[in-house]
Amino acid sequence: MPSAPLQLSAKDFKSDQEVRWCPGCGDYAILAAMQGFLPELGVPRERIVFVSGIGCSSRFPYYLNTYGMHSIHGRAPAIATGLSVSRPDLQVWVVTGDGDALSIGGNHLIHALRRNVNLKILLFNNKIYGLTKGQYSPTSEVGKITKSTPAGSADYPFNPISLALGAEASFVARTIDSDRKHLTSILRAAAQHQGSAFVEIYQNCNIFNDNAFEVLKDAETRDDYLIRLEHGQPLTFGKEGQFAVTHPAGSFGLTVQNTSEVDGSELLVHDAHRDDPAYAFALSRLAGPDLRHTPVGVFRSVQRTSYDELVRGQVSKAKEKSSGDPEQDLTALLNSGDTWTIL
């Protein structure tokens, strides 16, 4: 490992490949934020790997001058698991989309999260299939008119944050493509987390689902729509801080009230480190279909030994019993059990 501090810039993380997303795609902003963030990580390029599946977002690895694999639809978490477990010296990122991660690859996503594999999973959610040209996705709203649903989608959508929490994720966050500062802060928090970090990034597909998150971006509306989660800070929001998240007595969930109507002692302070995921889950249920009361930030960040560490720990422990000479150990293994000799 090089001991001198790394002097890398965003430019060092740009690959020589021509970026082929549609002009105006939200992916550009995420790529720029990532390239801008990676230098501060202090990890040399050759120790960073981006693994992706299939879809617009999954072209991401081609545009970063690190190691990378553009794999097959939905399988990136599985492939990245094998890589991460066998190579603890690497930092492995998974880039995926709502179709890739939640439809065809749903199984791999939930199992990577429950195992707590040391992966940073970025789910670009644009609520539509882009690369296949505009079919509804597992996060599209009911009634969505698309090429494959001319009469409106009959599918009830996933809430990715709720799903990740249900899958025992130890780190769950949400951010937005257009807010570079917030996006960068979430990438930073995810990178520092030991274990699976799940980040949902609201990303605009300006061709097939334009302005899906506009109310969260528009200067007029965003402050009243967004709940910015910050650990240790009161859960109040709105232009004037006029709204507060509260936990009504007798209810299992959280709700939003006017701050003026809330007694000071009822004001909640965001605690991302709560062991019980029910709180983070309740936060994830606040937003309605109109995106009013959408929390962004870190919902949950708890410490749990990563799968990688547990698996490698077992191997290291077993290796303590090794003679140091694998050929000798193999000879002993082959000759174990009931053996006999013919003279």
Next chain:
Amino acid sequence: MTVPKHVQQLDRVVIRFAGDSGDGMQLTGDRFTSETAQLGNDISTLPNFPAEIRAPAGTLPGVSSFQVAFADYDILTPGDTPNVLVAMNPAALKANLPELRKGATIIVNTDEFTKRNLQKVGYPGNPLEDDSLAGYDVHPVGLTSMTLRALEDHPISKKDAERAKNMFALGLLSWLYSRPYESTMTFLERKFAARPELVAANKAAFSAGWSFGETTEGFAVRYEVKPAQMKPGHYRNITGNTALALGLVAAGVRSKLPVFLGAYPITPASDILHELSKHKKLGVTTMQAEDEIAAIGAAVGAAYGGALGVTTTSGPGVALKGETISLAVALELPLVIVDVQRAGPSTGMPTKTEQADLNMALFGRHGEAPVAVIAPQSPADCFYAAIEASRIALTYRTPVILLSDGYIANGSEPWLLPEVSELPDLQVSFADGPNGEDGKFYPYLRDPQTLARPWAPPGLAGLEHRIGGLEKADKTGDISYDPANHDFMVRTRAARIEAIDVPDIEVDDPSESANVLVLGWGSTYGPIGAACRALRQRGLNIAQAHVRHLSPLPANLGDVLRSYDKVVLPEMNLGQLAHVLRARYLIDVVSYNQVRGMPFTSAQLESMLEEVIKNA
């Protein structure tokens, strides 16, 4: 009082232990095999059991059996028909009787021949009391009641005492065939280490069975089978699945690479996962994945990271892995895919054998996606096949499919243990710097000999590059939709597999004048070989050759096939390799097929081949 017993020498005996799934027949057979191995006989075994863990007691579908053949000479199969059947209940008798020849010995547990049990399997009367077993040498023994009596003073439950009846049977058979029993005593001590009362009870049941043989007048003759003439050396008895797992461990040691297994439990391949999970000391990491696709995905990820990536499964699993195998073809990464074939389609007969995944291994992927395919021919050979599959994968940076099957996976034979230092050297070199004349790194610039691309796991500065499933430009590996490039890459990937160095096929024909060649692949080696021996002993000439490398095929195969008047190919499928050979060499291969979930018997192959020879 001990009745003086006559000792008769035999050259070969086939015993089948049959009972209910819960009667412990697999364990009994396994112990008898181990005792027999200690004696130096050659051995071959055939376990046969239902997919249900405990089918309804006493029914025909619940019958589980273990057949062991042992001889004072080198044998190739577990035998066509048992000389001795141990039937623990009426179902076991009924299910196995059709396979016995007249004169065979039948030892039955009379305690289970109750009216109710007889009715369960449709016996109108008691076959022990009418003449339906006339012509057989029947020994009615109250195995359960005698075991219970022998264990009267033991502080164990009646249920535990009853369960020891398999040890009574083992004791009796061990006495009858003069087997050394020390290894079984040690085994019992180990197995029931936590419950000393069961060690004592099972030992007592074994001794009671042994003594019963010695004292009863029912068995007037005791048998001996002298040790076989085998190559000097250290041996152990091994199943194909264990041998395969050890072969993968050995490939890791000889390549100096960590082995990473991604697997999802599936019959009959799970034992490989179980075995490999025990060998972390030798650098093996195993992952029980969430599904078959994740299992191979993780193995691809590990291979990308520089490990020997392996996934083990059976046919249904390979079907699910197909897309990822194609990815590995495009990525040109080493990968070993083990398919322990079972009877299909769909769930089929999971515990029964078949060779019907050959087409899938050769052709079952989207696009032009050639891979290497090899098949072991016997349980011990699974060890060497695993090493060979790893050699090809590592040298040529390609997925390799290893086609074992349920017969050799669960069957066993003595294995002459190899010297580790004499196993193939599988060391590989990773890319260590730029490979282009311009000082750049080209991930798809090939070795001119092997056509393999550099293996450049993440971690080396200056070689950062991206790979993926999209078509790649020659040399650079950049995304390319250029028509000429795609045509070139498709042909290059095919040429890469054809360029794999595989040994020529060897023909065994002691007469050097046979007109008929019998060809086989995989687990049919044993029964085909035994049939050839029998034919030759009768003065008939026949040549035998066995295909180990199914893709690419040996370079001399076409010439070999053309040099015979007739080529016969028995397969446990409907003629999959025959189809390939006809297409490739334009030779009218005679296809002989059976898909019964059981291996060919050597007798059926002998009579089939005799017909072909006579008409050639």
